[in-house]
Amino acid sequence: MELEIFTQFRLVFGIILVILALFLILSLLPKGRDSIVTFFSVLAISITHLVIGTALLVVENAFLEDFTLDGDSLTLYMFIGIVVLAILNPIVYKLRNKTRRRSTYSYK
Template sequence: MDLELFTEFRLVFGIILAILVLFLVLSLVPKGRDTVVTFFSVLAISISHLAIATALLIVENTFLEDFTLDGDSLTFYMFLGVVLLAVLNPIIYKLRNKSGRRRSYSFK
């Protein structure tokens, strides 16, 4: 019996990965005075996108069981990428934007 692949959520995982990669790039840029990206925004995006990706994977698993479809391994690897970036983004932001690096002393 040939099982069909279920790949409908691959695009959503790709969009989530793209957003987290964007925040990774923004986390690597040193924080300036008037920046929009803060630690709270990086943390909120990471947690919310991890929750969305986890819920999406659970829903996909339910579809796979109900309709006897075969899972897509690329989607699972994309989920692992989301987990990795969601954990690393806040850590990288904190390490890159330590308060000691941003201070400048003026001798007036």
């Protein structure tokens, strides 16, 4: 008896990966004065998408157990990518957009 593979959540994992990859690209750009992307927004997106991805993986595993289906290895790799990007995005943003101290001299 061959088990069916459950792939219905693959699209959602892919969308989460694309959003996190987009924020990684935006984190690599230097921050301007009128920047929409802030550290708080990068951190909030990373945390919420990591929580959503984790909850989705738990729900998928419940489906797999209840309906005796086989898991999808690509979905697992996508979840690992979500974890890596969710951790990497705030770190990259902080490293790329360090506040540089300006030394000011008073010539009085």
